[in-house]
Amino acid sequence: MITHSSYDVVIIGAGVAGLAAAQRLQEAGLNPLVLEARDRLGGRIWSDYNLTAPVELGAEFIHGEHAATWQLLAQAGLTAEPWPREVANFKEKFRRYAQADKLLPADTVLAEQVLQLYEQVEHYNGPEISVEALVQQLTQPDDPARFYVLSRFACVEAAEVNRLSAKSMAEERRQNSAGGQNFHMPTGYSTLPQFMAQYLTIEYHVAVQQIVWHDHGATLHLSNEHTIDTHQVIITVPLSLLQADIPHFEPALPAAKQQAIHALAMGQVTKLAFWFSHVCWPSFSFVNTDGLVLAWWAGGSPTQPVLMGYVGGPQALELAALGQTGAVAQGLTELTQLFGAEIETAFIKGQMVDWSSDPWSRGAYSYTPLGAGQARVELAAPVANTLFFAGEATSVNGHVGTVHGAIESGWRAAAAVLTGRQS
Ligand SMILES: Cc1cc2nc3c(=O)[nH]c(=O)nc-3n(C[C@H](O)[C@H](O)[C@H](O)COP(=O)(O)OP(=O)(O)OC[C@H]3O[C@@H](n4cnc5c(N)ncnc54)[C@H](O)[C@@H]3O)c2cc1C
Numbered sequence: 107m108i109t110h111s112s113y114d115v116v117i118i119g120a121g122v123a124g125l126a127a128a129q130r131l132q133e134a135g136l137n138p139l140v141l142e143a144r145d146r147l148g149g150r151i152w153s154d155y156n157l158t159a160p161v162e163l164g165a166e167f168i169h170g171e172h173a174a175t176w177q178l179l180a181q182a183g184l185t186a187e188p189w190p191r192e193v194a195n196f197k198e199k200f201r202r203y204a205q206a207d208k209l210l211p212a213d214t215v216l217a218e219q220v221l222q223l224y225e226q227v228e229h230y231n232g233p234e235i236s237v238e239a240l241v242q243q244l245t246q247p248d249d250p251a252r253f254y255v256l257s258r259f260a261c262v263e264a265a266e267v268n269r270l271s272a273k274s275m276a277e278e279r280r281q282n283s284a285g286g287q288n289f290h291m292p293t294g295y296s297t298l299p300q301f302m303a304q305y306l307t308i309e310y311h312v313a314v315q316q317i318v319w320h321d322h323g324a325t326l327h328l329s330n331e332h333t334i335d336t337h338q339v340i341i342t343v344p345l346s347l348l349q350a351d352i353p354h355f356e357p358a359l360p361a362a363k364q365q366a367i368h369a370l371a372m373g374q375v376t377k378l379a380f381w382f383s384h385v386c387w388p389s390f391s392f393v394n395t396d397g398l399v400l401a402w403w404a405g406g407s408p409t410q411p412v413l414m415g416y417v418g419g420p421q422a423l424e425l426a427a428l429g430q431t432g433a434v435a436q437g438l439t440e441l442t443q444l445f446g447a448e449i450e451t452a453f454i455k456g457q458m459v460d461w462s463s464d465p466w467s468r469g470a471y472s473y474t475p476l477g478a479g480q481a482r483v484e485l486a487a488p489v490a491n492t493l494f495f496a497g498e499a500t501s502v503n504g505h506v507g508t509v510h511g512a513i514e515s516g517w518r519a520a521a522a523v524l525t526g527r528q529s
Contacts (some may be wrong), residue, residue: 112335113139115523116326118353119312119342121149122509123496125302126178126516126525127340132306134524140306141328143313143466147303150344150467150498151509152458153294154379159407161379163459165509166405166414168284168291172285173510174517175298179291182301186289190391190404193463202388203254204395207443209388217225219251220394224258230276236476237275238267257400260419264373264507265473267419276472281504292407295509308469315355317341321490326353338492338526340519342512345485345499346372346468359489366484369477370499373507374462375421375470378415378437381454385411387445397440418470426460433458471507472499482506486515491526494519 107390107486115131120142131138146152152164168175168186179186190200203210210216227240235243245252252382255372256267263270291297314329317339326334344354358364378399385404393402399415406412412511415437417425425433434456461470474481486500496519498505498512505511 111332112129112525113137114336115139115338115340115483116141116334116336117340117342118326119149119306119497120147120299120303120310121342121497121512122151122302123342123498123512123516123519124149124280125299125306126342126513127342127496127520128306128516129302129400130517130520131523134436134520139334140303140308141312141314141326142308142310143329145310147308148296148299150461150471151295151299152459153296155164155294157381157410157454159405159410159412160292160296161405161412162458162463163377163379165295166290168289168510169180169508170282170510171287171289172469173284173508174503174513175510176370178298178302178513182298183295184291184297184301186291189288190389191288200389200391202393204393204397204444205250207397209393209444216250216254218357219249220254220258223251223255227255227259227272228276228279230272232273234271234273234476234479237263237270240272241267243401250334255398256395257396257419257421258394260421261375261416261419261450262402263473264375264397264418264422264470265371265475269371271476271479274479277479278474278504278506283503284505284508284510288347290405298509316354316356317493318356319490319492321492324492338494338523340494340496340516340523341345342495342497342516342519344372344467344469344497345370345472347466350468355493359493362468362484363454363487363489366481369475369481370472370485371475372469373471373473376422376425376433376461377459378413378425378433378456379405380413380415380434380441380456381406382411382413382452383454384452386448386452387413393444395440397443399437399440402441402444419514422520423462423472426458428458430458474505486518488519488522488526491529493528494522522523
């Protein structure tokens with residue numbers, strides 16, 4: 107139990123950004139303290155191990171063969187396999203579409219139309235415009251590709267497409283150096299934060315409520331009514347928490363930092379996990395639908411098949427509003443329409459994960475709305491030699507909204523802390 111105590115560096119949050127920062131500081135000979143509001147590690151990485159195969163309730167994939175995550179996997183002796191197993195490198199070819207509850211043939215002309223339009227928007231290089239307005243400019247109102255392209259961006263970016271900046275989104279994709287292949291960790295994503303945390307000092311169930319700071323240090327006020335004095339703080343709480351003034355800063359953060367916090371947006375995702383006794387669907391990478399559940403993919407293992415449902419953007423809130431039982435029933439109905447009645451007999455159980463109502467994430471990941479192109483640089487900047495900011499939203503190299511972007515941000519904040527200590 108913490109009483110009033112003193113640390114050189116305190117890190118707020120035991121997600122991968124906080125753990126990456128803490129690891130680096132420990133390697134440099136410091137003894138950082140990590141404070142975590144939840145009773146578990148990993149933040150938006152959260153693997154479920156209730157049945158035999160791990161199932162990802164939060165982050166699912168390592169996005170890219172060059173992602174920083176691989177450095178940690180190598181240190182940990184952990185592996186990741188190309189996903190989807192059967193169709194590595196050909197995921198677009200194995201993407202399927204469903205319209206009005208019916209799975210369309212694999213070679214539907216719609217698939218090619220959607221891909222072309224999606225890539226056109228991805229490569230946009232023009233003045234500020236929303237993704238929705240750009241897609242409307244590029245298509246006729248009756249173009250069926252329109253809906254699927256917009257819903258794919260809503261899912262991938264977790265965004266409201268009428269706010270999502272096409273210019274910033276395309277720029278972030280051009281900067282992205284992680285690569286295009288997806289990978290899945292057979293041991294579950296959570297084994298990564300478990301490895302990162304193994305030699306660190308972490309206090310769970312402790313929320314930082316207030317940071318009283320000055321140019322040479324800070325006092326943290328905790329939910330357990332204790333306080334901690336520290337020279338430097340690394341803040342890794344999600345953007346949505348900063349927007350809600352959690353933790354509260356005294357004095358207030360500089361105006362430019364506050365503007366950056368409010369210029370960016372936290373996106374919404376609701377995820378479904380459905381466990382089955384056996385596979386009773388055709389092989390595919392993703393199925394994109396025009397139902398309430400916008401995308402499906404196969405997770406689990408060959409012996410423990412699982413289908414994951416994914417809804418990003420405003421529709422995520424619609425699915426979540428059905429509640430746990432209603433959302434699972436909705437997902438099962440849509441799956442039965444897509445794949446037939448055998449789905450119902452093979453069904454073991456389902457779970458809905460509503461990231462928007464999780465008090466410690468209040469959303470899924472950040473996106474860049476119209477006019478917020480420079481905000482991440484400002485968000486990432488330290489304040490005095492006291493407050494350092496990390497977390498996926500502070501990524502400035504196109505790796506926003508990802509695990510590897512969060513890891514890199516933790517490394518960046520740790521380096522800045524170490525530089526600050528020399529001055
Ligand atoms: C549904 C979903 C799917 C995703 N899919 C992928 C994917 O496939 N691939 C990918 O690369 N990324 C994916 N992501 C994004 C990825 O999970 C995040 O970018 C990354 O995990 C963020 O790490 P972080 O350390 O920045 O934040 P977090 O993991 O959110 O860590 C912040 C920590 O701070 C704690 N905290 C908050 N407030 C306080 C407080 N006041 N005091 C103390 N502690 C506090 C939180 O409990 C949390 O543990 C997904 C995210 C979601 C939600």
